[in-house]
Amino acid sequence: MEVKILSAKFDIKDAHMLEVAKQHGAYSQLDKLFSMEPVAVIEEVKNSGLRGRGGAGFPAGLKWSFLPKGLNKPVYLTVNSDESEPATFKDRYILVRDPHMMIEGIIICCYAIGCHDAYIYIRGEYTSQVKALQKAIDEAYAAGYLGEKVAGHDFKLDVTVHRGAGAYICGEETALLESIEGKKGQPRSKPPFPAVEGLYGCPTIINNVQTIASLPYIIENGAAAYKQYGTEKSPGTHLFGISGHVNKPGMYELPLGLPILDVIEKVAGGVLNGKKLKAIIPGGSSTPVQTPEDAKDLTLDYESMAAHKTMFGSGGIVVLDETVDIVKLVENLAQFYHHESCGQCTPCREGLGWILKIVKKILRGDGTSADIDLLVELCDNIEMKTVCVLSAACTMPVRSYLIKFRHEFEAYVKKGASAQANVKQG
Ligand SMILES: Cc1cc2nc3c(=O)[nH]c(=O)nc-3n(C[C@H](O)[C@H](O)[C@H](O)COP(=O)(O)O)c2cc1C
Incomplete structure (x- = not known):
């Protein structure tokens, strides 16, 4: 390949x-x-x-x-x-x-x-x-x-x-x-x-x-x-950096248009230690996540990425196995973008900080289901209301995790609620 x-x-x-x-x-x-x-x-x-x-x-x-x-x-x-x-x-x-x-x-x-x-x-x-x-x-x-x-x-x-x-x-x-x-x-x-x-x-x-x-x-x-390389609308080759839970992480030059699951399997040696694939970040941290089901017909070109409501981005593919805690991943992501906001636009400067605070609250066990809805609402209200797309580089992936892995956020809410009920009873 x-x-x-x-x-x-x-x-x-x-x-x-x-x-x-x-x-x-x-x-x-x-x-x-x-x-x-x-x-x-x-x-x-x-x-x-x-x-x-x-x-x-x-x-x-x-x-x-x-x-x-x-x-x-x-x-x-x-x-x-x-x-x-x-x-x-x-x-x-x-x-x-x-x-x-x-x-x-x-x-x-x-x-x-x-x-x-x-x-x-x-x-x-x-x-x-x-x-x-x-x-x-x-x-x-x-x-x-x-x-x-x-x-x-x-x-x-x-x-x-x-x-x-x-x-x-x-x-x-x-x-x-x-x-x-x-x-x-x-x-x-x-x-x-x-x-x-x-x-x-x-x-x-x-x-x-x-x-x-x-x-x-x-x-x-x-x-x-x-x-001759690539697809009609996405010609040529690209340097793909494949990292995360794969057996052969590294930088590979590939023609555009290859099926992402084949690339993970045949080029990057498959998921590390034979574990189950949980999700794929297709093109750097700012690109919306793909589940294995989403990725079945996803190919490495601009058109297929757009059809899957994600982006080709920088070609940095991250493979996440079943052990990854998505809520902690989102905390990490929000921390990065909040820290890197230049502060010029209020929705980005303040909003990304609020995303981080609410995710931390959920992780602490103090969150509610309404907080998960609030996170989605925040993403909707921040995106495209700023001079550049740094804020969207955070909200687009965060929204995708909230929608596709809501059950993991809910699990933290549930765990927190039962811990608090136990404290009260005790
Ligand atoms: C927050 C942010 C960070 C970016 N970082 C990079 C970067 O590190 N390297 C890069 O080539 N483009 C980056 N871009 C995209 C550039 O704005 C620009 O589109 C690109 O350099 C144009 O080159 P190209 O047409 O050859 O892709 C970034 C965009 C945003 C919004």
Whole structure:
């Protein structure tokens, strides 16, 4: 089932180093790139059907084509390497094992969109990754792949690494821009969208690491070759991080469209120690949960996820076995999102705290059935009433656990009520 496009060099010794990467094809597409018109590059990427790998799945070439033409302003590219969504660990493989693939992707994107200054925004906690990335960028400058004349062509490109300070919200594209500008990382209202008014008020494209790293393959082999993988509407391959209760957790590159249960069984070695599967988080902590029954016909592509009222997200699949306490899981989830709320919007700042308090109350044994209803009501009232979707990244999964595993919340309520009755009787 596994495919090696993005991960082709991951297991080659020292492939993060320029000399080794070049022996395996790095930067070999630049002459071809510069022989093409920028619009032809955008067209090729559009035809490939490549969709953004940061979570929303927006078509990359289409996003690039939204840049206004004829403005007398610089155009910026920002590569989103924040990778803070719990259960997500794909971009770090690219940053450490094949950074030159991403740098070549940056050159391709910048040439296509007319950008001469690109930024890579990397999460604060990625200490070793930032070192590896900066080393690769320094090598690329020294070899003339970045700087005044990219690979000897009449095209200037500078790449700057900007390290975050460890805030999940700075993965949201406009909070990320604020952060690069030296401000508090809080999302902007949209519109205007960054493609029109982004970094320093200039047109800006924001793409995920994996989206950008997919470009060298597309330029080398063409859109049709890329579309051989995946489904019609979700073409290509994806780096899936599979974690939780499986026998072989890890990062696997797979074509989109495979049945999720087959992937868990055949790729990740099945549920750990032969235990029963309880649930699956399909694409990072913010995606609504799937029961084994839901997942029977769930495939790893954007359309199937939407049909199952969940999301493809970041491709971080978490497998939960029968021993998992869903109420404790929800407490953990709410704790994370409450902590990471930037505080700008009241429903998110206050509401996520209320979700956490009520879940804690239920866990303590002080909850009632009305509290479970109240949690659902809170989710409904928080969602889509904020500047960005961080709050929804909490309420969407929380609601799914409340609905699909209500009996586990009720069990805590019952246990608490009988303990209190015993105390009274005693
Ligand atoms: C709270 C929040 C966190 C996000 N974190 C990330 C992230 O860590 N990495 C990422 O690529 N996209 C993240 N996104 C999505 C970005 O806003 C944006 O859609 C993405 O970087 C666009 O790139 P793509 O089109 O290549 O997917 C996040 C969104 C939200 C709302």
